[in-house]
Amino acid sequence: MGKGEATRERILEIAEAAVLAKGFGATSIDEVIAEAGLTKSGFFYHFKDKNALAHEMLRRYVATNDQLFDDIFARGHQLSDDPLQAFLISLKLLAETMADLPNGHPGCLIASICYQERQFDREVRELTARSVRDWNARFRKILDGIAAVYPPREPVDLDDVADMLSCVVDGAIIMSKTLNDPSRLERQILIFRSCIKLMFAAPSLP
Amino acid sequence: MGKGEATRERILEIAEAAVLAKGFGATSIDEVIAEAGLTKSGFFYHFKDKNALAHEMLRRYVATNDQLFDDIFARGHQLSDDPLQAFLISLKLLAETMADLPNGHPGCLIASICYQERQFDREVRELTARSVRDWNARFRKILDGIAAVYPPREPVDLDDVADMLSCVVDGAIIMSKTLNDPSRLERQILIFRSCIKLMFAAPSLP
DNA sequence: GGAGAAACCGTACCGTGAGTACAGTTTTGG
DNA sequence: CCAAAACTGTACTCACGGTACGGTTTCTCC
Known part of the structure; x- marks a missing residue:
């Protein structure tokens, strides 16, 4: 598993918990990337939206x-x-x-x-x-x-x-x-x- | 029923349909007031947020x-x-x-x-x-x-x-x-x- | 019918979050 | 070592929630 895949998994895990806790709309990308420890550019490198x-x-x-x-x-x-x-x-x-x-x-x-x-x-x-x-x-x-x-x-x-x-x-x-x-x-x-x-x-x- | 109450009901009806169709976060006030035919000021007159x-x-x-x-x-x-x-x-x-x-x-x-x-x-x-x-x-x-x-x-x-x-x-x-x-x-x-x-x-x- | 309250309208503004653009930098694997 | 992969940084745009506030229409009741 490359490093990129690991990051993707980390993002998905954090996002899933947040979405289930407060809904998809209320889960901000900023908040997810803050917890994942990467920047906005990094996020959009993995997911187009x-x-x-x-x-x-x-x-x-x-x-x-x-x-x-x-x-x-x-x-x-x-x-x-x-x-x-x-x-x-x-x-x-x-x-x-x-x-x-x-x-x-x-x-x-x-x-x-x-x-x-x-x-x-x-x-x-x-x-x-x-x-x-x-x-x-x-x-x-x-x-x-x-x-x-x-x-x-x-x-x-x-x-x-x-x-x-x-x-x-x-x-x-x-x-x-x-x-x-x-x-x-x-x-x-x-x-x-x-x-x-x-x-x-x-x-x-x- | 005063005119204000009727407007409130209209807003609630429109909002309920929208929220059930696409979620609370995705339902914008702009869209609700457009359908209800009133302005943002009018909305916030009835609901504080x-x-x-x-x-x-x-x-x-x-x-x-x-x-x-x-x-x-x-x-x-x-x-x-x-x-x-x-x-x-x-x-x-x-x-x-x-x-x-x-x-x-x-x-x-x-x-x-x-x-x-x-x-x-x-x-x-x-x-x-x-x-x-x-x-x-x-x-x-x-x-x-x-x-x-x-x-x-x-x-x-x-x-x-x-x-x-x-x-x-x-x-x-x-x-x-x-x-x-x-x-x-x-x-x-x-x-x-x-x-x-x-x-x-x-x-x-x- | 006039006064005052209720029910709005218009405009201008702020903060936040999604998403874009793009150039630059580090990390990693062969 | 080198090229791709995996990012960083900055600088925007746009939509939306919400505030502020002054002005205007529309009821309603005396």
Whole structure:
């Protein structure tokens, strides 16, 4: 990794924290470069404008989250052969992971961008949309595996159930931040987990 | 209503649409006053700064939503004496109301502010927190009434279930906007409704 | 209908932040 | 050592938030 790449990473890290804390518009380049220890010229050497910065931040954020999901769902699958049990374990792991974040979840970049959309170009908006669709498809695939073994006890659209996880997480992050109570996120994931249990597990099972 | 009040309302309406579409930071006063047909001096006659504008927008937004919830849950209670049925009816009404919005839900001001918090003073942040807490308490009260008649079939914290509605709605609004698909919101509310059914309704009931 | 308050308009100004331009300088890797 | 890469420095422009303040129109009430 060249020196330039290291600087880029440093800028992105600082910028992401600032954007999640106070929004994209309120995050000034001056402030980012001050913390990163370089000049304005240096910044524009790496990013042609703020939009490019947003684009790279998003790429980074999506990649990190993808990796997290990969790990967690692989671990769940590893701990149980039963698709439902594996998913329930993964959700528990996800909840724990979120609970272990020292200062609570820093926020969802996609949600942040969603409420600032006009500031970004088509490319950025398409990247957010694609990421969300990918995550939904991932969850949907898991649910397909479950439904094949455990027929749902209530007629539900599995696409909607898959969407629900992202919705609950995004909503819970907002609530955590608004109420300044990080525990909200963990608890919402666990409630979603209960819903999955109720949907698929036979009434007799624990 | 004096003429001043009418102008204030006009400003707030225009500003709310702009803020939800592109964020608070990206909404310029110049642009709002141009649409409202008045000058900068006129704007600052009504609002001492942008923070005051945010505060009033939020008051307006919360009041509107409170009214909506009052209507919808009153109607549900009116259509069934059974607390569970009443809630299920209300959720259906809520989903339909959201589906009927011509261009989809414009967005949640609280979520929008959540991702821009540093731009606002303590008063605004406290108002958002209080509103969320009030809504959660409202839903919790309804759930208490249901749980008294129908013991939950899975050990769940009713506070968390109450929170879940706000989370699902907020998350679904974000997903609707990100994917440019308004139907997502309605479907998420209905999935939440299915979860409520699964939690409380006896297995034999339809 | 006249006076005074409320609801504005016009102009000029300041500070901050995004972004440009471009020439010069240091750092780094082959 | 040398050429590219990774910056620095200065000097702008433009948009936006906000201030200051004097003047003008438009209600409203007696």
